[in-house]
Amino acid sequence: MKRKPDLLWILVILFGLGVVTTGYAQGLWSGKKDLPVEIVQQQPQQSTLFKR
Template identity: 80%
Template sequence: MKRKPDLLWILVILFGLGVVTTGYAQSLWANKTDAPVELAQLQQQSTAFKR
């Protein structure tokens, strides 16, 4: 009878999938010319100066 995978291996696999998914998402994000986060930060800075 096969032994069930240890919890450690499950966590390692989940961590690896998270790293791969994050890398893929960042590569897609870098290809975009209009990054919403940068725009949001610029808008917050401009509203801070208006006060």
């Protein structure tokens, strides 16, 4: 008869997967900071609806 895995081991495995996934995601996120960022300011558009 096979023994079911304890709830503690299931939680440990899920926690480990969460730590690995978070580390991987942060690694991807921090790698994108090296890319050049172009800042473009838009000119305010004037509305012609209320002009006479």
